[in-house]
Structure formats: structure tokens, C-alpha cells
Amino acid sequence: MLKNAVVLRQAVSNVRGCLSTSSRHVQSSATTSTKVKVDARNSELLDRILRVDHAGEVGADMIYAGQLAVLGRTKVGHVIQEMRDQEVHHRETFEKLINQYRARPTALLPLWNVAGFVLGAGTALLGSQAAMACTVAVETTIGQHYNNQIRELMEKHPGEFTELLQTLKQFRDEELEHLDTGLKHDAEQAPAYRALTKVIQTGCKAAIWISEKV
Ligand SMILES: [Fe+2]
Numbered sequence: 238m239l240k241n242a243v244v245l246r247q248a249v250s251n252v253r254g255c256l257s258t259s260s261r262h263v264q265s266s267a268t269t270s271t272k273v274k275v276d277a278r279n280s281e282l283l284d285r286i287l288r289v290d291h292a293g294e295v296g297a298d299m300i301y302a303g304q305l306a307v308l309g310r311t312k313v314g315h316v317i318q319e320m321r322d323q324e325v326h327h328r329e330t331f332e333k334l335i336n337q338y339r340a341r342p343t344a345l346l347p348l349w350n351v352a353g354f355v356l357g358a359g360t361a362l363l364g365s366q367a368a369m370a371c372t373v374a375v376e377t378t379i380g381q382h383y384n385n386q387i388r389e390l391m392e393k394h395p396g397e398f399t400e401l402l403q404t405l406k407q408f409r410d411e412e413l414e415h416l417d418t419g420l421k422h423d424a425e426q427a428p429a430y431r432a433l434t435k436v437i438q439t440g441c442k443a444a445i446w447i448s449e450k451v
């Protein structure tokens with residue numbers, strides 16, 4: 238997983254490079270883009286991004302809620318609470334963006350609410366290291382997911398969606414901090430760490446795939 242984290246960081250730095258080299262172009266057209274009324278109903282990409290990110294942040298919020306229900310009063314409780322506070326902010330931000338751009342939310346929100354909580358509480362019941370392994374698995378996948386979106390947005394809409402890009406970049410960085418937090422709190426000492434993270438990452442990728450469409 239450390240290798241995965243290194244690979245992910247390399248991808249992050251590549252995207253950061255792209256962001257800085259194109260920032261002049263982005264800034265020069267920022268004034269123009271704020272004048273244009275963007276509507277997700279006219280952009281399949283924007284609609285898809287907002288739907289899946291909102292779904293993902295709902296799931297993340299509930300994963301940490303599940304972990305807190307089990308581990309809230311242990312020594313890692315405050316660490317999990319801090320990560321959840323950020324997920325709540327991410328979730329609320331995408332709720333606003335979905336309304337602002339009139340995107341279609343996923344029909345599967347009730348499922349992600351339950352699945353997220355069960356995943357969080359289930360891994361926490363295996364112990365704090367397993368909960369942190371869950372965090373590492375989820376945040377690795379979400380970090381890669383945000384990077385892919387940043388790259389796709391910049392390629393297909395150069396100079397557009399500057400505020401959204403900034404939000405994606407900020408949230409990507411915060412997810413990577415959560416990944417670091419998981420590693421710092423002995424995620425790799427969890428029982429069956431490799432199998433556990435592999436299963437969770439596969440589940441996350443499936444959830445992303447479904448939420449982009451449904
Ligand atoms: Fe998040």
C-alpha cells in the first residue's frame with residue numbers, strides 16, 4: 238500500500254504541474270467563465286462529476302460516522318472525528334454545487350448511506366487498525382478518482398470550471414491527508430491488511446462506476 242501511496246503522490250504532482258502550467262490560461266478566462274451560466278443539463282461531464290462526487294462524499298461521511306459509532310470513545314476517536322468534519326464539509330459543498338449547476342443526484346443515496354455506515358462500523362469492529370486500513374483503501378481510491386476528474390476537466394474544458402477545479406484540488410489534498418492519517422495510525426498492522434484494502438478498493442471503484450451512471 239505504501240507503494241500505492243507513492244504512485245498516487247506521483248500522479249498528484251503530475252496533475253499539480255498541469256494545474257500550474259495552465260493557470261495563466263485559467264485565470265485569464267476566469268472573468269469570462271463567471272459570466273456564462275453553466276448548467277449541468279448541458280454538460281454530461283459536469284453532471285457526472287457532481288453526481289458521483291456527491292455520492293462519494295455521502296459515503297465517506299457515513300463511513301466515518303460508522304467508525305465513530307464504534308471507536309468514538311477510544312484514543313483514535315478525535316482523529317476520526319476530525320476526518321469526518323472534513324467529509325461533512327465536502328458533502329455539503331457538493332450538495333450546494335448540485336443545486337447550483339442543476340445536476341442530477343444519484344438515485345442510490347439511500348444505499349450509499351447504509352453501505353458507508355456498515356463499512357465504517359464493520360471495519361471498526363475489527364479494531365482501530367482495520368478502521369484505518371479502511372481509510373487508507375477508501376482515500377487512495379478517492380484521491381485517484383479526483384485526480385482523474387481534474388485531468389479530464391482540464392483536457393476537455395481548458396480554462397473553464399475554475400472554481401470547481403479549485404474545489405476538486407482542495408478536496409483531493411484533504412483525502413490524501415486522510416490517507417496519511419490512516420498510515421500514521423498503523424493501518425498496515427491490520428489483520429489481513431492487503432486482502433482487506435483490496436476488497437474495499439474494489440467495492441469503492443464499483444460504487445464510483447455505478448454512481449456515475451445511476
Ligand atoms: Fe471527502
Ligand SMILES: [Fe+2]
Binds near residue numbers: 297324376412415
Ligand atoms: Fe476523506
